[in-house]
Amino acid sequence: MFKSLFSRFRETPEGGGTERASAAAAPQAGGTQRFLSPDVLSRITSLELLARTVVEGFISGLHRSPFTGFSTEFAEYRQYMPGDDLRYLDWKLLGRTDRYYIKKYRADTNAQCHILLDASASMRYTTTGITKLQYAQFLGSALAYLANKQQDAVGLIAFDQEVRTHVPALSRSGHMRTIFGRLGQIEAGNETNLSKMLHQAAERITRRGIIVVLSDFYDEPEPLINALQHLRFKGNDVIVFQVLDRNEVDFEFTEPVLLEDAETEEQIHVLPDILGDGYRSTMQEHITQLRDGCARNKIDYELLTTDKPLDHALFSFLAKRARQ
């Protein structure tokens, strides 16, 4: 995933990808100075402050970033094509040269960014002290802040069996406080049908933009991919963050346990020694199917465990935003 991101950075006109590559490598080496761990972030009660802390810290480390022209800065000219908005036609150039060029500013793409947050009961799970929902909230707030910084309109949809919270995407000032406030109030709810809720979201979001899906994706891969395809089909760039606890991936139980499904309350006696391998392979198969399905539909997929710094998610988001 990082490799694909890096290669994408190198392709940018400013050619600042080399610096990003070294910056991205930092979390591997000694990222505690650079990146704030979720554990530290969990002590910040205000989501706004948290988002600012993450994003400002993240941006300040970018140096000559390829994303500096995202605001209202001139980006490039391109030849006018029928259908282009005439507002972007460079009339002065047309007057001088009699040629039709479109003046492209990156900052005024004015994209919409929707954050779809799974708030089902399964997101309540934690073994590290930070629930998946909390992690998703941190990530969502950071992404919202980042998007807002780039003048994008940010919207929020949180759901379990039904839509619990819907904040339409706006870019006006003060909107972010609404986002952060609503985001902070979300608590893990009931059972969910993720595919169904994604379909609903696809129908709700009328204007295309970036859709960030934050969920543990406990559903069958096929309906999930279909739902994501639905979002994609609507013209959205979809970024999928599968948020899992480390124990869900590695299944690190050592003693026999009686597992209770957080959503259905079904119980099963489990022998970790016997079940562990099977579970891990099944989980990996599920992740692989998701990742492959996303790749086929040009959906960015990122697997995040709650012990990872948020920066990975931000890179993925920025890369996607850069394509807008």
Next chain:
Amino acid sequence: MSFLNPLFLLGLGAIAAPIIVHLVRRTKAPRVEFPSLMFVRRVPQRTIRRRQFTNLLLLLMRCLAFLLLVLAFVRPYFGSGQANDAEKERATVILFDDSFSLRFNNRFDQAKKRAATLLDEMRSGERAALVTFGQGFEVQTRLTADRGQLKSSLERLQPGAGGTDYAQALRAAEGLFKDVGAREKRIVLISDFQAIGRNQAEASYRLSRDIKLATIDLGEENTPNLAIADVSLQPLIYQAKYADKLSARIVNYSDEARTGVRVELQLNDHMVEKREIKIDPREATTVEFTGFNLNEGVNRGVIVVEGDNFPYDNKFNFTLRRVQQMKALAIETAGRGRSESFYLRSALTTGENLPFTLDVKTTGTANPNELAQYRVILINDAAVPPALAQSLIKFVEGGGGLILSAGPHTESAAFNQAFQPLPLAKLEEPVQLRGESVSMSDIKTDHPVFEVFRQSGRLSAAHVFGYHRATPNEKAAVIARYDDGSPALIEATHGSGKVLLFTSTFDSSWNDLPLTPTYLPFVRQMARHLGERRERAWNPQGQVFTVAAATDGTPPAVDAPSGERITERKQTPSGELIINAREPGFYRLRYPDASDFAAVNLDSRESDLTRLNVEEFVAGVTGADPKAAAANAAQEKLNSEELEARERWWLWLLLGALFLFVAEAVLARRMKMAKVIG
């Protein structure tokens, strides 16, 4: 199947441990909330029933492992058919030699270890008895299957101080088998097998055919030893200097000559004299000591030999008593010329260390009231007046010694009348042999008077020309007769005293006895026999001896050589205290006004550590051919090896238990369900 250590079966209770742990520690698995079970459900899970079965399997493995462990300690063995039953019904008598030779070279401890091993190897249900023996025997534990009791008895055993007598011990063991219904009866003889232990007088003794004899031999070849076989001495001394010879006989019980052997005489814990001697192999050397001074009263003497590795038998204890001379009175017929008691006086008053001083009086001068001061009175062919006779009879009744001689001055009728109360003899007519003589040929050499003539027999050399016939009283004993069968010397007891009647004369009128060398010892022995207290310089270990009571009749308090006060207070009818001489050394006799000592010595025969041919001995006792006995011994050994092989089940059981424990650990680790879910 039988067990060597059935007590360990109590350990089967340990099987309850895993069961209790299983029941108590059936903890439930903790309930943990998990985001979704959709992937868990896809993995095939073992059913709870399967897990319960696994648990049960683990429990069974643990129980079985404990069972095997306990069985390994119980040491089972497997016999076959009747032989097995016979083993169950076997009865064993352990004959444990506790003679003092077992003190040599730590043999006693070895014997105890071997006996303990024997007890450990007892079959389940087998009964055993423990009998210690030396010169005698003592049943420590009768036949019992209680191994703890037997071991406790064994632990308490201490080495003894006695000799060895195998025949007596075997008889005792055989006696224990009476009324015992065991199919197999076995005697295990644990000993050092000294040759002296085989009593030749009992050489024909045979064990019953149904009794087997096994041996545990602790003896070694070539065990040199020095010992004091005997000490001869005069225990009563009447003067300061010991003029007689004190002879110690030192024996070299080895095949090599011993030089530089130090022999030491100690008196009252002080060294008096030391000698160095050489003793040839298997020979004895006599060392003589004389001319040393003695204290008044009792003196403790010890002969000590140095120069071997077994010091226990290198001491010989004895007592020497220096006492006042006794007074003797000779009463004769008044007459002219030489006293008729001339020869008597010469015999009793000549020489050194004389026990007596002799007064000679006539029947007229003898004062009946002064007789009590004398120990012995000799009536030397005198016609005794009735009053004097009465006094003499009372004198005898009071414990005095009276010697009567009947010669030409003695009238039978008057004599018989005067001494009628004495149960002595009826004196008859005198016999005068003209030109002929008789001799005292028929003498009882075991009597103290004649014991000195036991070897020489010279008394018969004296000629007797005249004597009185006498018819002895039925209570009297004739201890010497003439050739014609007439009594020569008759002894009777009256009251506390004794009387001797010599039917001839003490002078040369009726015999030439005074002219022969036998006269002096004859007369002195008679006087000593009646007047002198019988004194023993030492007593043999293992026998009883008596000590006199105090003047008021109370017996003394007695301390054993170890210092332990003897509490047994058995007395003879005459009031003497009977002491069982269990240990060598000096027994201290505490009288109210003084102390006395009695010496006790080991049986010196036991010092000869020469070994017996065990095979021949066993063959002789069991009546089997020696070669057959040797073959049987080999067979017995084979059987032991076979038995040992059979008993090796414990090893396999232990390995089985170990395997089960390892398998259980592996399985439990694999399942992780050992403590979960019922």
